[in-house]
Amino acid sequence: MRALNSDPQRGRRFAHCSARGKFSSEAVPSNVATRRTGMVSSLAGDLLRPLIDLHPCDRGPLFAQGIEEYWATFSDQRLPRFALQRTLPAPFRSELLRELGRSELDVEDPRQIPRSLRSDRWHCLCESLERWSELSTDQKCSLVLLLHALCFYSLILKLLSPICERDIATKPECVELAYLHASSRYVLLAVSSTRGSR
Secondary structure, three states: OOOOOOOOOHHHEEEEEOOOOOEEEEEOOHHHHHHHHOOOOOHHHHHOHHHHHOOOOOOOOHHHHHHHHHHHHHHOOOOOOOOOOOOOOOOHHHHHHHHOOOHHHOOOOHHHOOHHHOOHHHHHHHHHHHOHHHOOHHHHHHHHHHHHHOOOHHHHHHHOOOOOHHHHHHOHHHHHHHHHHHHHHHHHHHHHHHHHOO
């Protein structure tokens, strides 16, 4: 398990995809990404920025810093898998965007955000979703972990078919995907149950 923010330079970097879907790192001023996504500076927006557009994070709540670690694992398959023992409620990202006055970014699929509003990292995320069928199991796990941290639970259920018990028992690579499918389903059912009890 890697420590949060183990690389002090990571908060000032972003990753982008090459034509073949590989990643590299470069320095980028934070105000460039702010102009591109149209974010208005606020305390909530600054501290929770990774949840909004995957902006590099060097401060903020633990789960916001965790997204930076999920991104690192997603963009560099040589790194060990990262897992934060924290799952956000399904409406969290939507409510944050509404509070910031950016409801146009509230989507069920990252690809629904217009290209003109995407950060470079967000664009990489979308490219990987387009290449889903070409990804290895490890790559799919890293991608779904990132989506899970960003509260895209409905999309995860669309990407992952239920995995039978025999495959879970005999194919270790299926265990994590089965867990992420079950976790996403549980979060969404918890929301439905809460709404139904009102």
